[in-house]
Amino acid sequence: MLQLDVWSDVACPWCYLGKHRLATALAASKTEADVSWHAFELAPALPAAGVPIADWLGKRYPKAQLDAMHARMTDMGKADGIDFQFDKRTRMANTRLAHRAIVAARELGGAVLQDKVVEACFHANFTDGIDIANRDLLVNALASTGIDLEALRTKLDDAATLRTVVEDEATASKIGITGVPFFIGAEKLAMSGAQPLDVFETFLGKARELARTA
Secondary structure (H helix, E strand, O other), X not given: XXXXXXXXXXXXXXXXXHHHHHHHHHHHOOOOEEEEEEEOOOOOOOOOOOEEHHHHHHXXXXXXXXXXXXXXXXXXXXXXXXXXXXXXXOEEOOOHHHHHHHHHHXXXXXXXXXXXXXXXXXXXXXXXXXXXXXXXXXXXXXXXXOOOHHHHHHHHOOHHHHHHHHHHHHHHHHOOOOOOOEEEEOOOEEEEOOOOHHHHHHHHHHHHHHHHHO
16 A cells, blocks of 8 residues: 655645545545645644634735635636635634644544545635634534544643644654645655646656555
8 A cells, every 4th residue: 555645734725625636646546545644834823723814814915816816726626626615714723733633533543534534624624614723613523524522632632642743843844845735655755736636646656666666
């Protein structure tokens, strides 16, 4: 089975696109893979409760530019089966809690459950406009994945999930990851960005070859 390691942030729309394109490429190429999701915070200095998204984005982009960016991303999302609803978001979330939930999912249910939780975090943030920095709202948003909610709450209180997030980010810094999504196949082959589907398929083909010759 091919090992894939992915660094991403659930506040990153490009990461959401990259996740869906990776899944499509895996299915198209009939590649069996163990996909492990790793934490990368685009805005680690945000307060734990996040900030009003209008304030956050308004300081960074003129309204016309922001509207054009959102429209373009919405169109791209539709092509990849993603329903971006940027107008529903009221908070720019600190994503550390969500990353801890993603770590917990791997521990509680392996790669399959972790993938479901990653998807649910993206969906909660970008489609439902849920404040994923709010513990109760985040846990409720993950109920549909089938995760044991009591076990999840316990792990969100456990410092071990925080240590794993910090370790993921330290590894990202060590290997020079400065943007996400970032993919490593067979522990040797790297690719950055939400690339077109054919690029993902080429990446997977090369990674499979490296895994066979390892």
